[in-house]
Amino acid sequence: MSVPQRDGSDGPWDRPPPPRAPVFNAMPPAVLLIALSLVGVSLLGQVWPQFRAAVFNAGVFIAAERGASLPSQPLGPVAPLFLHVYIHFGLLHIAMNLAILVATGRAVAARLGQGALGSVGFIFLFFACAVCGASLEAVLHQGPPVPMGGASTAVSGLIAAAGWVRGGWRGMARLALPWIGINLMIGLVGDMMPISIAWLGHIGGTLGGVILTPLVIAVFEERPG
Numbered sequence: 023m024s025v026p027q028r029d030g031s032d033g034p035w036d037r038p039p040p041p042r043a044p045v046f047n048a049m050p051p052a053v054l055l056i057a058l059s060l061v062g063v064s065l066l067g068q069v070w071p072q073f074r075a076a077v078f079n080a081g082v083f084i085a086a087e088r089g090a091s092l093p094s095q096p097l098g099p100v101a102p103l104f105l106h107v108y109i110h111f112g113l114l115h116i117a118m119n120l121a122i123l124v125a126t127g128r129a130v131a132a133r134l135g136q137g138a139l140g141s142v143g144f145i146f147l148f149f150a151c152a153v154c155g156a157s158l159e160a161v162l163h164q165g166p167p168v169p170m171g172g173a174s175t176a177v178s179g180l181i182a183a184a185g186w187v188r189g190g191w192r193g194m195a196r197l198a199l200p201w202i203g204i205n206l207m208i209g210l211v212g213d214m215m216p217i218s219i220a221w222l223g224h225i226g227g228t229l230g231g232v233i234l235t236p237l238v239i240a241v242f243e244e245r246p247g
Contacts, residue, residue, distance in 0.1 A: 090167055147180075
């Protein structure tokens, strides 16, 4: 069997694979901004207890039945609807939310575009889903008042949004419906859970993503020339 002679030029088999871009280099600016702000607030709270207390008092969302007496908050009752995303109860809590933010947010931000308009749209979607999640928790919560925090309301909306950008309504259903189902199950066995989980907030955030994603893309998606 003869062996073909090389002519000295490098074939495709001779070229080293292109280096992979570091994950943060490939991160859309809006996703990176939100991730760094979540981590920054958490780290600053670890080294500055007064800052942690101020963020908690101003941003924690207290889910309670109608008519319940709640403590006044420095920035009023509206601020916790979106500031609760900066309050996390432990390293695992923030790590899980960051993982979902990166996994889903990159696809959504890539669809919107990485310029100013697309970045504003992504940030708006993130916080709007957080407001939807907290609002549903406020409307349907039963039982004693419970403090709620974490970016899971917002990233739940990004789960639905990522499904939309990858496959329209069907793609959204493939991601959003199982997540809603998981949280309904959490609600059914809530008393058996070792920790309190704001499952209504997750569902509200997901529904926010279902409703708002097509509208946000229609308004904020960056289109060439």
